[in-house]
Amino acid sequence: MKKELGIYKAFWLIVWHKVQSAIAALPLSVGAATSVGAILVAICLFPAYPPLYEVIEPHLGFIEWCWKAFVVIAITYYVLIKVARIITMSQHNDGFGSAQQPPGVAVAVLHNETIDRETKKRLSVHESGHLLSYALFDVKPIEINVWVTDKKGVNPRGGVSPKYSIQPENKSFRWDQMCCFLAGVVAEAVVYKRVEAGSESDMKVWESLARVYLSNWGLEDGYSWFENPSNDIEAGINLKTLNNLRSKQWIRVKKLLDDNLDLLNNAAELLVINGKIDNSRCFELIEATR
Numbered sequence: 001m002k003k004e005l006g007i008y009k010a011f012w013l014i015v016w017h018k019v020q021s022a023i024a025a026l027p028l029s030v031g032a033a034t035s036v037g038a039i040l041v042a043i044c045l046f047p048a049y050p051p052l053y054e055v056i057e058p059h060l061g062f063i064e065w066c067w068k069a070f071v072v073i074a075i076t077y078y079v080l081i082k083v084a085r086i087i088t089m090s091q092h093n094d095g096f097g098s099a100q101q102p103p104g105v106a107v108a109v110l111h112n113e114t115i116d117r118e119t120k121k122r123l124s125v126h127e128s129g130h131l132l133s134y135a136l137f138d139v140k141p142i143e144i145n146v147w148v149t150d151k152k153g154v155n156p157r158g159g160v161s162p163k164y165s166i167q168p169e170n171k172s173f174r175w176d177q178m179c180c181f182l183a184g185v186v187a188e189a190v191v192y193k194r195v196e197a198g199s200e201s202d203m204k205v206w207e208s209l210a211r212v213y214l215s216n217w218g219l220e221d222g223y224s225w226f227e228n229p230s231n232d233i234e235a236g237i238n239l240k241t242l243n244n245l246r247s248k249q250w251i252r253v254k255k256l257l258d259d260n261l262d263l264l265n266n267a268a269e270l271l272v273i274n275g276k277i278d279n280s281r282c283f284e285l286i287e288a289t290r
Contacts, residue, residue: 001042021189022283030188066230071275072254079132082187087188089240100237108231113152113153114150114151114152115150115151115152115157117272120148120271120272121149121268121269121272122188122192122196122267123158123271124156124158124267124270124272125187125188125192125265125266125268126158126184126185126187126188126196126199127146127147127148127158127159127160127184127268127271128146128181128187128264128267128268128271129183129184129185129186129187129190129264130146130181130183131144131146131160131277131282132177132183132187132256132257132264132267132286133180133182133253133256133287134162134286135178135256135287136252136253137173137176138172138173138176139164139168139172139173139176140286141162141163141164142163142164142165143162143163144160144162144163144279144283144286145158145161145276145278145279145282146161146271146276146277146282147159147161147237147271147275147277148271148275148276149275167227171216171217171220172201172214174209174212174213174217175213175249178210178213178249179186179249179252179253181202181205181209182202182203182206182246182249182250182253183257185199185202185203186250186253186254187257187264189254189256190254190261190264191261191264191265191268205290206246207242210242210245210246211242213245213281214242214245215227219239223244223245224240224241225237225238225241226238238259242289259289259290260289260290263285263288263289266285267285273287
C-alpha cells in the first residue's frame with residue numbers, strides 16, 4: 001500500500017509541477033479557481049484507483065469542507081480586490097492612463113465629480129497639440145474629431161480620432177505619426193514650460209513607433225540601430241539613436257506650435273468650453289497653421 005501511495009503521490013507532484021508556472025502567472029483569484037479545479041480532478045480520480053480510494057474515503061468529508069472553505073476565501077479575495085481598485089481610482093483619478101473604468105454604481109459616483117478648470121485647460125492644450133500636428137502630415141485624414149472630458153474617473157480623459165479612407169503604411173506617414181504622438185507633450189512644454197507625468201503613455205507609444213521606424217528605415221536615414229541588441233554597448237547605441245530621433249522630431253513639432261501659439265491656445269479654449277471640436281472646425285484650425 002505504501003508503494004502504491006508513493007507512486008500516486010509522485011504522479012500528482014509531476015502534474016502539479018507542470019501547471020504551477022501557468023497558475024503563478026494568473027491573478028490570485030483565477031489561480032485559486034484553477035487550484036480548486038485541480039483538487040476536484042484529483043478527487044474524481046480517486047474511485048478509479050480502488051486501493052487509494054479505500055484510504056481516502058474516510059476523509060472525503062474533511063476534503064470537501066476544505067474545498068468549500070478555499071472557494072469562499074477565493075471569492076472574498078476577488079471582491080476585496082475589486083473594492084480596493086475602486087477606492088484607489090477615486091484617490092488618484094486626476095492621473096492620465098488607460099486603465100479600465102470600474103463597473104457599477106461606483107462609476108456613476110465618480111463621474112459626478114469634475115476636474116478643475118486649470119486641469120481641463122492643460123488636458124485641452126495637450127490634445128490641441130495633437131490636433132495641430134496634423135498640419136505636418138503629407139496625407140491628411142478625411143475626418144478628425146477631438147474631445148476632452150471634465151469628469152473624474154474617466155480614462156482616457158481626452159483624445160484625437162482621425163479617420164482615413166486608406167491609412168498609408170509608408171515611411172513618410174510613419175514619421176508624421178511619430179511627430180503627432182510627440183505633439184501633446186511638446187504642446188504642454190510650450191505653454192507650461194513643463195510636462196505632466198501623465199504624458200508617459202504618449203511617450204511609450206512614440207518609442208514603440210520609433211523602434212519599428214528604425215528597424216525598417218533607420219539604416220536608410222543614416223541612423224545606427226540594432227534590432228536585437230546583444231550587449232550593453234549595442235543597447236546604449238540604440239538609446240542614443242532614440243534620443244537623437246526624438247530631439248529631431250521635437251524641434252520640428254515645437255517650431256509648428258511656437259509659430260501657431262495663438263491657434264494652439266484658441267483650440268484649447270474651445271475644448272475647455274465645449275469639451276470637443278467637430279470635424280469641420282478641426283480642419284479649419286489645421287489649415288490656419290503657418
